[in-house]
Amino acid sequence: xxxxxxxxxxxxxVGALNWLAGLLPGLLALLVAVLCxxxxxxxxxxxLRRVLxxxxxxxxxxxxxxxxxxxxxxxxxxxxxxxxxxxxxxVLAGLVLGLGAVEATGTSELTMxxxxxxxxxxxxxxxxxxxxxxxxxxxxxxLIESVNMNLHYARLLSLGVKWLVMVCTIAMALDHLQIGxxxxxxxxxxxxxGIVLALALAVGLGSxxxxxxxLERESRLPADTEEPIRHI
Amino acid sequence: xxxxxxxxxxxxxxxxGLISAGRDHHSVxxxxxxxxxxxxxxxxxxxxxxxxxxxxxxxxxxxxxxxIASPQLAFDPSSxxxxxxxxxxxxxxxxxxxxxxxxxxxxxxxxxxNADWVNLLLQPVLEQQFDLxxxxxxxxxxxxxxxxxxxxxxxxxxxxxxxxxxMGPDFGVSSRLLERVSKASQAxxxxxxxxxxxxxxxxxxxxxxxxxxxxxxxPDWTNLSSLxxxxxxxxxxxxxxYAAHWQRARGSQPIxxxxxxxxxxxxxxxxxxxxxxxxxxxxxHNLQEIWGLILPPSTLVELRRMARTAAPQFRxxxxxxxxxxxxxxxxxxxxxxxxxxxxxALTPIYLGWVASYALELELASAQxxxxxxxxxxxxxxxxxxxxxxxxxxxxxxxx
Numbered sequence: 001x002x003x004x005x006x007x008x009x010x011x012x013x014v015g016a017l018n019w020l021a022g023l024l025p026g027l028l029a030l031l032v033a034v035l036c037x038x039x040x041x042x043x044x045x046x047x048l049r050r051v052l053x054x055x056x057x058x059x060x061x062x063x064x065x066x067x068x069x070x071x072x073x074x075x076x077x078x079x080x081x082x083x084x085x086x087x088x089x090x091v092l093a094g095l096v097l098g099l100g101a102v103e104a105t106g107t108s109e110l111t112m113x114x115x116x117x118x119x120x121x122x123x124x125x126x127x128x129x130x131x132x133x134x135x136x137x138x139x140x141x142x143l144i145e146s147v148n149m150n151l152h153y154a155r156l157l158s159l160g161v162k163w164l165v166m167v168c169t170i171a172m173a174l175d176h177l178q179i180g181x182x183x184x185x186x187x188x189x190x191x192x193x194g195i196v197l198a199l200a201l202a203v204g205l206g207s208x209x210x211x212x213x214x215l216e217r218e219s220r221l222p223a224d225t226e227e228p229i230r231h232i
Numbered sequence: 233x234x235x236x237x238x239x240x241x242x243x244x245x246x247x248x249g250l251i252s253a254g255r256d257h258h259s260v261x262x263x264x265x266x267x268x269x270x271x272x273x274x275x276x277x278x279x280x281x282x283x284x285x286x287x288x289x290x291x292x293x294x295x296x297x298x299x300i301a302s303p304q305l306a307f308d309p310s311s312x313x314x315x316x317x318x319x320x321x322x323x324x325x326x327x328x329x330x331x332x333x334x335x336x337x338x339x340x341x342x343x344x345x346n347a348d349w350v351n352l353l354l355q356p357v358l359e360q361q362f363d364l365x366x367x368x369x370x371x372x373x374x375x376x377x378x379x380x381x382x383x384x385x386x387x388x389x390x391x392x393x394x395x396x397x398x399m400g401p402d403f404g405v406s407s408r409l410l411e412r413v414s415k416a417s418q419a420x421x422x423x424x425x426x427x428x429x430x431x432x433x434x435x436x437x438x439x440x441x442x443x444x445x446x447x448x449x450x451p452d453w454t455n456l457s458s459l460x461x462x463x464x465x466x467x468x469x470x471x472x473x474y475a476a477h478w479q480r481a482r483g484s485q486p487i488x489x490x491x492x493x494x495x496x497x498x499x500x501x502x503x504x505x506x507x508x509x510x511x512x513x514x515x516x517h518n519l520q521e522i523w524g525l526i527l528p529p530s531t532l533v534e535l536r537r538m539a540r541t542a543a544p545q546f547r548x549x550x551x552x553x554x555x556x557x558x559x560x561x562x563x564x565x566x567x568x569x570x571x572x573x574x575x576x577a578l579t580p581i582y583l584g585w586v587a588s589y590a591l592e593l594e595l596a597s598a599q600x601x602x603x604x605x606x607x608x609x610x611x612x613x614x615x616x617x618x619x620x621x622x623x624x625x626x627x628x629x630x631x
Contacts, residue, residue, distance in 0.1 A: 077567075140522065140573055147518050148457040148579045150511055154518050228499045229508075229586060230375045231456060232463075 023102070030098030037094020041087040048086055052079040124173040131169025135162045160199050167191050244298055244330040245274035246354050249323030251307050251316060251339040251401075252281050263338075263346070268293055270347040274358070277330055279323055281306035300326065307339065316401055320427075324410040332407060334358045339401035341447035352441035352491050353404030362488075363436035365404030366428060368396045369446040370494035373593050373601035374503075378463055380605060381585055382557055389554075389612035390471065390478035391432040394486045396440055398428040399463070409436055429470045433477045442491035460582060461575035468564040468575075479620055484613060495598035503594055508587035509546055513539045515580025522577050526563040531555050538584065548588040550611030556581055557612075558619040566626060 052058075057079045099115055139162035146154030171188035175181055248267065252260050260280055267278060277298040293299045304322035308315040316339055327335045334357035336350050356362040369376070379397060387398040405413075405427065413430050431438045471478070515523075516539035524532060534552050541547075560578050564571055593601055 137570065140569070143518060144522065144573055144576050145457070147515050148511075148576060150507075150514060152514065154514070228374050228503055229377060229590065231377045231459060232379075 026102035029101035030095075033094045033098030033101065034091070037091050037097070040094070041090035044090055045083045045087040049079065049083045052082065057082070120176050120178065124176040127173045127176060128169060131165060131172070135165035135169065138162070138165060156202070160195065164192070164195055167195065242277075242298060242330060243275065244277035244332050246334045246336065246358060247277045247279060247323060247327040247330060247332045248336045248338065248350055248354075249305060249319060249326070250278070250280045251305050251319035251323075251337065252341075264299070267347045267350055268297055270351070272296060277326060277332070279305055279326055298330075302326070321414075324405075324414055327407060327410055328414075334407065335405045335410060337400070337403045337405065349402065349443050352443060353402060355404075356439050356441065356488075356490055357404045357406045360439075361406075361437065362404070362439045363406040363409040363434075364427060364431040364438040365490070366395045366397055366438065366440040366487075367400055367402040367446075368440050368442045368489065368491070368493070370442070370444050370496050371446070372496040373498040373596065373598065373604075374590065375496075377586055377589075378460065378582075380608075381553070381582060381589070382464065383467060384605075385554070385609045385612040386467070386471075386557060386561075387428060388484045388609050389616050390481065391429065391474075392478075392481040392484045393428075393432050393438065394484050394609075395428050395432075395438070399467070400427070402443065403427055404441070406436075409434070412436075426466075426470055426473075429474055433474050439488040439490060442489065442493050444491075444494055445496070456583075457576040457579040460579055461572055464560075464575050464578070465564075465571065468561050471561045472565045475623065479623070484609070495602065497598055498593060498596055498601060503590050505546075505587040505590050506543060508583045508590070509543055512580050512584030512587065515577075515584075519577055519580065522569065522573070523581075525568050526574060526577070527556065527559050531559065535581065535584075544591070546584075546587060546591060548585045550608050551615050553581075553585045553608075554612045554615040555618060558615065558622065561619070562622050562626060565623075 058077050061078050099118065102115060139158045142161045143154055143158035146157050151157065167188065171184055171192075174184045250260060250263060260283060264278065264280055275296045275298070277300055278293070279300045279302050282301045282303055302322050305319045307319060319339060320337055323335055323337055326332075334354050336353040338349060338353070353365050353367075356365045376397075379399070383399055384396055388394050409427070409431055412434055413426055416426065416430055428438070430436075516535055520532065520536075523535070527535070531552060534549075538546065538548060556578075560574065563569070563574050568574065569577075589604070593604055596604070
């Protein structure tokens with residue numbers, strides 16, 4: 001009996017080692033592809049940065065009126081933004097190439113399915129990152145504009161916009177991850193509709209007096225021509 | 233963009249560019265007629281926006297005048313800095329092609345502009361070798377508030393020259409300065425604010441001319457934040473661009489003035505500043521998070537204290553206001569947040585300063601208003617070391 005146990009253990013160890021050995025070239029190929037793409041991305045970014053600086057890319061973009069390009073990434077100049085996008089695109093291409101090599105050498109179904117699922121995870125991560133940036137940007141814009149329009153419920157509006165975008169983003173990410181798609185669709189519809197309905201009710205009923213006071217105040221404002229203060 | 237239709241063989245000693253909104257053809261025609269009545273011993277080209285078909289015929293020009301219609305001189309108020317920039321570029325292109333020595337840019341409402349304006353803007357350039365003639369308008373204490381609160385004191389403190397209206401929009405410019413600006417602004421969106429900065433940093437002689445009252449388009453309250461963003465955006469870009477120069481400049485010097493100074497008395501009607509204070513308080517209540525990214529803690533504390541003050545005692549110290557403007561200029565350079573959002577977030581603080589200024593100057597004389605403006609400018613100059621420190625060490629120096 002012990003002999004049979006030993007043989008079974010040997011077989012499973014050999015099987016596991018064979019599986020690992022079969023996977024190793026693919027993993028090695030993935031590592032090489034990622035390393036090569038990192039080096040390539042670094043070289044391409046350095047060259048591109050020099051070229052963009054030499055042609056005064058940031059100033060040219062400004063002269064073409066395309067200042068909005070940098071608005072989503074305020075702490076970076078447009079040339080840095082372009083350089084980074086190109087560099088990351090190269091790294092991503094390297095990763096995809098490496099994953100292809102792993103897939104070609106992969107033997108078990110679990111590995112295949114895991115690697116099939118990875119692109120979904122990557123897309124979901126990108127969707128969440130973009131969603132968070134857009135939600136933050138829009139919430140800030142709505143807050144500033146509402147305050148400048150003298151709306152007393154500025155913070156509420158800003159918060160509403162932020163969560164609308166966030167809910168939409170989370171639903172999209174979960175959809176990409178293929179997690180409970182039916183429930184997510186249903187929950188998203190209920191939640192999104194609920195937020196819109198809550199806002200409508202808040203403005204229509206709960207904040208009726210607040211809104212009417214705001215509108216009244218606006219209508220009491222002196223006409224432009226009577227205003228003695230002139231800004232320009 | 234099409235060039236103005238200028239023949240290469242033609243030449244003119246001076247070029248006048250009338251940048252005007254296309255809708256007011258009558259004012260354009262009347263102004264052209266008045267200007268053409270002025271006897272001039274030199275050859276002058278007059279660029280104007282196209283007049284309406286049918287009734288919009290330009291008057292017949294005397295022999296030493298050259299009339300040129302250019303669509304680039306049609307002013308669009310909805311994008312005024314862009315539009316003015318295009319008008320200035322079109323006029324300077326024409327001046328270069330015509331080998332002109334001087335150029336007058338008239339971009340104010342033409343119902344107030346007249347031949348005297350053109351003379352005052354051109355003569356110092358043609359006869360006294362000045363490179364830039366900036367305008368001085370007769371205004372009462374509550375007109376041109378963005379210029380009073382930010383543009384004039386900031387430019388004066390940074391560049392050390394007391395140019396009352398650094399952003400014009402009416403200028404007399406030499407061909408030398410136009411050449412310099414066109415070279416410097418090839419990759420820039422706005423030539424308008426750079427004229428004064430280029431002249432000062434280039435060591436070119438400049439002066440200002442008292443042009444008298446200027447007419448204004450009706451202010452749009454709802455668009456004040458975009459107005460601020462459009463005016464301050466190019467100004468702060470120049471602050472960044474000329475940082476090496478203004479960090480060396482100390483104090484300020486007056487510049488030579490032409491024409492007769494005029495000051496309008498402050499309107500005697502009682503002013504209601506409650507809405508301005510309310511806007512400031514609303515901003516202080518809701519925008520702390522955004523202001524916190526731009527302003528240091530000491531300024532935030534001061535603004536919070538102000539937000540709790542009632543109308544009669546409501547005041548904003550000049551040093552606080554100067555610090556706020558300097559901090560926003562720095563945040564513009566550092567791109568702490570989106571530049572557009574950042575400039576718009578200044579609106580409630582600006583309205584707070586306007587309320588404080590209005591409460592101080594209610595029923596004050598024109599002289600008192602001038603003295604008040606001078607105190608503000610001195611405050612900007614005295615707090616300039618704060619900007620220099622923050623500019624050089626934005627992370628280390630954060631009081």
